[in-house]
Amino acid sequence: MFGGEGGLDLKVLATYPFLPEASRYIREEGPPLEEVLEHRAFGNSRHLAKEKVFSSLESGELPELPMSSPPECLAALYAYPLARILVSCVGDPFLIRRFSLAEASLARRRFSREDPAFLMQLSQALRLDSSIDGSYRLHFSDFLEATKRLRGKEWKLINHPVQSGYVILSREKFLRVLEGHLRNRFEEELPLEVNEFLLEAFWEDVAKLREMLQERKSNLQSTDLGRITVANFPPCTQGLLATVLASENVPHQGRFALVSFLNNLGLGFEEIYRIFASVPDFRESVTRYQIEHITGRISGTEYTSPECSTMKSYGLCPGPDSLCQRITHPLGYYRLKTRTMSRRSETGSMAKAPTPPEE
Amino acid sequence: MEAEERVRTTLKYLKAKFKQYYETTPLHLPPRFGRREYGFIFFDGGYIQRHLAFSSEADLYSFLRSRLPSHIYHSAAYYENPGAPTMGEKGWMGADLIFDLDADHIPGSIGMGYKGMLEAVKDQVIRLIDEFLEQDMGFKSSEMTISFSGARGYHVHVRHQKILILKSHERREIVDYITGTGLDIDFIARSEPFELKTYKERSRTLKRLRIPTPSEPGWRGRASRGILRWVDQMSGLPEEEALVEIRKLEGVGQARSAKIYDTLFKRLGREQALERVRSGVLDFLPRAGGLSIAAQGVNLMKGVTDEPVTSDIKRLIRVIGSLHGKTGLMVVPLTRDQLEDFDPLTDAIPPIYSHETIRVHIQKGIETDMMGETFNLKRGKNRVPEYLAIFLMCRGMATLVSGTHDEESEETV
Numbered sequence: 001m002f003g004g005e006g007g008l009d010l011k012v013l014a015t016y017p018f019l020p021e022a023s024r025y026i027r028e029e030g031p032p033l034e035e036v037l038e039h040r041a042f043g044n045s046r047h048l049a050k051e052k053v054f055s056s057l058e059s060g061e062l063p064e065l066p067m068s069s070p071p072e073c074l075a076a077l078y079a080y081p082l083a084r085i086l087v088s089c090v091g092d093p094f095l096i097r098r099f100s101l102a103e104a105s106l107a108r109r110r111f112s113r114e115d116p117a118f119l120m121q122l123s124q125a126l127r128l129d130s131s132i133d134g135s136y137r138l139h140f141s142d143f144l145e146a147t148k149r150l151r152g153k154e155w156k157l158i159n160h161p162v163q164s165g166y167v168i169l170s171r172e173k174f175l176r177v178l179e180g181h182l183r184n185r186f187e188e189e190l191p192l193e194v195n196e197f198l199l200e201a202f203w204e205d206v207a208k209l210r211e212m213l214q215e216r217k218s219n220l221q222s223t224d225l226g227r228i229t230v231a232n233f234p235p236c237t238q239g240l241l242a243t244v245l246a247s248e249n250v251p252h253q254g255r256f257a258l259v260s261f262l263n264n265l266g267l268g269f270e271e272i273y274r275i276f277a278s279v280p281d282f283r284e285s286v287t288r289y290q291i292e293h294i295t296g297r298i299s300g301t302e303y304t305s306p307e308c309s310t311m312k313s314y315g316l317c318p319g320p321d322s323l324c325q326r327i328t329h330p331l332g333y334y335r336l337k338t339r340t341m342s343r344r345s346e347t348g349s350m351a352k353a354p355t356p357p358e359e
Numbered sequence: 360m361e362a363e364e365r366v367r368t369t370l371k372y373l374k375a376k377f378k379q380y381y382e383t384t385p386l387h388l389p390p391r392f393g394r395r396e397y398g399f400i401f402f403d404g405g406y407i408q409r410h411l412a413f414s415s416e417a418d419l420y421s422f423l424r425s426r427l428p429s430h431i432y433h434s435a436a437y438y439e440n441p442g443a444p445t446m447g448e449k450g451w452m453g454a455d456l457i458f459d460l461d462a463d464h465i466p467g468s469i470g471m472g473y474k475g476m477l478e479a480v481k482d483q484v485i486r487l488i489d490e491f492l493e494q495d496m497g498f499k500s501s502e503m504t505i506s507f508s509g510a511r512g513y514h515v516h517v518r519h520q521k522i523l524i525l526k527s528h529e530r531r532e533i534v535d536y537i538t539g540t541g542l543d544i545d546f547i548a549r550s551e552p553f554e555l556k557t558y559k560e561r562s563r564t565l566k567r568l569r570i571p572t573p574s575e576p577g578w579r580g581r582a583s584r585g586i587l588r589w590v591d592q593m594s595g596l597p598e599e600e601a602l603v604e605i606r607k608l609e610g611v612g613q614a615r616s617a618k619i620y621d622t623l624f625k626r627l628g629r630e631q632a633l634e635r636v637r638s639g640v641l642d643f644l645p646r647a648g649g650l651s652i653a654a655q656g657v658n659l660m661k662g663v664t665d666e667p668v669t670s671d672i673k674r675l676i677r678v679i680g681s682l683h684g685k686t687g688l689m690v691v692p693l694t695r696d697q698l699e700d701f702d703p704l705t706d707a708i709p710p711i712y713s714h715e716t717i718r719v720h721i722q723k724g725i726e727t728d729m730m731g732e733t734f735n736l737k738r739g740k741n742r743v744p745e746y747l748a749i750f751l752m753c754r755g756m757a758t759l760v761s762g763t764h765d766e767e768s769e770e771t772v
Contacts, residue, residue: 129521139656141521144529158536159546163576165497195540301447313531313540 014065014073015110016104018182026074026081036078037201043177043323046074049082050205056102057095057212062244066299071225088191089202100186103145108179116171123178136174137166145180145245157178228265235335242278253306253314257330259294260305264331269295305330365720365758370402372759373752374427377481377682380709381423386431387679387692388416390518394437394452398675399428400684406604407432409675412442429636429684432675435516446673453523457676458492458537459668460484461512466663474728476511478705482665488695491537491662492517495577500695507691507703509683514676514690531670539578547571547582549654550646567642568649578657585656587636593620594629608651619648655725682709687753704729712746718760719748 015020036042045048052062065076087099109118116132122129129139130147140336147155161168169177199206230238240258243250248260262272269291277285289298296302306328311317327333389395392516395418398409400605406596409432413419423431435457439450460483462468462476475516488505490517492498492596504516530640535541553567571579573587575710593601598620605616622644623632635641641649649695668674677683679692708730726735736743743751 079755139521141519141525144525148526148528153541153543156541156543157532157537158539158541158578159543161575161577162495162536163497164494168576210700273667301445309528309531311536313670 008296010070010073010077010321011067014067014077016107016122017077018186021124021125022077023081024039026077032080034197037198038080038226042075045082046077046079048079049086051208052079053099053205056099057209060098060102062102062104077188084190084192085194085198086202086205086209088194089199091191091194092210092213094188095209096187097211100183103186104345105177106184107256110176111175111178119174125173126181128178128181130174131166136169138169138174138177139165140167142181143167143169146177146184148180148184150176150180160163173265183271186348191218192326219220228262228267229338229341232331232334232337233261234327234337235321235322236249237330240316241275241320251314251316253354254316255290256303257311257314257316258296259291260303261330263295263302264305267332269297294331360731361754363537365415365760368761369752369759373429373749374402375635375684375751376687377427377429378424379711380682381420381427383711384680384709386419387484389433389438389516390677394439394441396434396438396441396449396675397678398432398434398524399426402427402429402525402684406673410442410444412440416464419440429682431678433678433683435674435676436672438693446450448749449670451521454672455518456519456522456525456533457668458487458515459512459519459665459676460487460514460663461665461733463511464663470582472662473482473511474704481701484515485565485695485698487537487662487664488698490581495536496533499754501699503695504679505693505695505698506677506679507689507693507701507707508677509681509688509690509707513693513698515678518690519672527670527672530672534664534666534669536578537662537701538662538666539657542578544654544657546652547579547657548641553642560665567640568646568653570636570639570641570649570653573637574644581660582653582656583636583639585658585660585662586652587633587656588659589652590623590632590636591629592623594632598624607656608648610651613646615648617653619644636749687712687749702731705731708746708750712749714744714746716742716750717745718742719751719757720760721751721757723756725751 013019013025030036031039031042036045036229044348048065051092055062065079066072067076083099087095111122116136120130120136121130123138128142130142131137143160144157153159159165173194209255230241233241237258240250240254244252244258259272273288274289274296276291291299293304306314308317308320308324308327311330323333323337327336381460393412393414395412397411397413398407399411400407407430412423413422413623420772427624429624434454436454437452437453440448443449460480462471465479465483468476468479484505492503493500498517498519502519504518506514507517508514530636548568548570550566551569552564554565556563556565558674570586571583573580573583575583590753593604596604601624602616602620605611605619606613608616611619623629627635641652644652657748658729677690679690681690682688683690687709688703689709691703693701714730721736721741724736724738726733727750728734729750730744734743734747739756748757748759750757
């Protein structure tokens with residue numbers, strides 16, 4: 001579709017280096033990897049690759065690359081696989097997420113400059129079942145897959161026209177969907193397998209990136225520590241806990257949500273068991289089994305507590321308060337509120353606490 | 360003592376029948392047979408035995424004939440190692456998209472009776488297939504397998520190539536789509552500027568409420584059809600009753616309901632009201648009233664399906680062609696056309712169950728339909744056709760009477 005002859009095609013490949021045609025070009029027409037990693041001619045590619053990775057971590061925004069001549073296009077084209085190798089050498093999940101997001105959003109900026117027909121060619125090259133007919137049409141399963149991280153009601157399938165398997169989208173939304181698709185794909189593909197040779201070629205940058213990541217983590221953990229404060233629970237789990245303590249019946253999904261939530265906050269089997277044991281009519285063996293199961297004592301799998309959309313589907317969300325608007329997961333609420341509260345107490349202000357969760 | 364003995368002979372009888380069934384009747388096994396996990400429940404009670412895999416159909420049949428399970432399931436998913444004991448080791452590869460409609464989930468199904476519930480759930484499964492799965496989602500009939508569940512509902516297995524790899528979250532979106540969950544009313548009804556009025560140098564924009572037209576794709580057209588249906592329903596009621604119904608709308612009280620009724624049926628009249636709705640305007644009503652009617656239109660069109668079954672990508676589902684241990688009925692494969700005239704209480708009775716009568720002890724008086732006949736059974740010993748006896752014994756409502764005593768107290772039905 002974007003065959004390899006002529007400068008224009010090379011520019012397309014350099015602009016969209018994640019297309020299957022781009023990797024085929026590199027595989028079949030490019031020099032061997034050792035040469036790209038070591039030869040002076042590819043110094044510019046290596047430089048651009050590092051710049052991509054560092055800026056994805058620092059600002060989340062990737063620079064536009066010059067592509068006015070064939071050598072510049074080649075440099076830009078090779079920067080993409082090299083950056084992926086560097087990310088894989090570090091192998092950190094946070095870096096993978098940041099890099100994938102940044103690459104996908106760069107792609108969206110570039111897509112937005114293309115005309116509809118060419119955009120359609122690109123989306124079909126990405127194996128998306130799409131067509132154009134006044135508006136953009138995309139198979140609903142591709143839409144669901146691409147938008148699985150987007151949680152506003154404007155992204156729910158039900159709030160779109162759907163006809164004979166296809167979702168009808170505006171151009172703006174279609175571009176966002178392409179971005180979502182790429183982001184998921186990049187995250188799934190990384191990390192690539194790396195060997196000693198690659199690690200050695202990038203050792204200096206790998207060390208630097210690891211240091212930056214470590215610094216970020218220690219900052220985060222110092223706010224995460226400290227004991228659990230029930231006042232910082234979101235309305236849903238706070239309500240569930242209150243119900244359990246009042247020895248009223250909590251549906252199965254509700255118990256699962258509460259136990260996994262407490263477990264994710266760092267409470268162990270014994271501590272959670274004690275909360276439930278205070279309930280007068282508590283059924284010893286059943287409760288023990290459930291908690292052991294959820295905290296991973298039996299199955300070896302520790303469960304993550306359900307996200308907001310799941311809580312809503314199960315009817316466990318009592319209705320969001322103002323803080324809920326900013327999160328998609330009950331654990332996010334806890335973290336956010338804990339951070340806000342500790343910042344308040346640090347500044348010593350007597351400002352009012354955030355709106356208390358509604359009953 | 361005697362009761363225990365009866366339970367034992369009942370179980371023995373049922374096992375023999377199930378054995379005879381599985382010796383003579385082939386199952387409808389799913390594609391990718393060897394990649395599925397299988398699960399069984401047995402007559403003697405106890406937990407489900409799962410994480411089993413079979414490399415050939417013959418192995419499965421010999422398992423059935425020797426172990427005589429009362430319930431047989433296969434996984435919606437297919438795995439690298441379907442027989443592995445934990446989900447992690449199984450290696451999930453994909454899963455059919457499953458819909459389960461049960462009479463329990465049909466609004467208002469309580470009090471309908473078994474037969475009525477089965478009819479109501481059948482209407483809903485037909486809507487699910489026609490309106491949602493075919494019309495909106497574009498699945499072809501060759502990509503869907505429909506079955507009667509053997510008890511109080513229907514299953515639909517969708518095996519379209521593109522949906523097999525969808526995970527829980529995406530499947531839940533599909534459920535939300537069908538059940539009308541999370542629909543944004545702004546997507547259906549929108550105020551739009553309509554006219555600019557100027558009065559003494561001050562201008563004001565008049566707005567009107569735009570709604571979709573009936574033929575629009577997806578939920579917009581569906582909501583429009585719902586609104587039409589509601590207006591039509593109201594027009595058929597005497598004024599007093601209509602006012603009571605209109606007040607049931609969210610945010611509509613005494614005054615507003617009167618205004619809505621007057622506008623629709625006195626000022627405009629039924630035909631003109633329907634025509635306005637069909638053309639996509641609700642501007643003749645106060646905005647809040649219009650929105651309530653739009654929301655009601657949506658409510659009337661909500662589909663039904665059981666959420667956890669569809670979103671669980673590791674779920675077990677009944678094998679088609681097997682027997683349901685709690686009814687003795689078959690899990691019957693159906694085409695969309697067969698669904699119309701399907702009567703579970705006749706068509707799901709295995710041909711090997713005879714019309715000869717046998718004697719059972721009935722725990723509690725019961726009235727039930729089967730094979731087109733109505734049976735009115737009193738507590739105590741009764742002579743009933745074998746197919747009915749098996750149904751009642753499986754449901755735990757009757758036990759087998761063996762021997763020849765108590766001849767004179769029997770009633771033959």
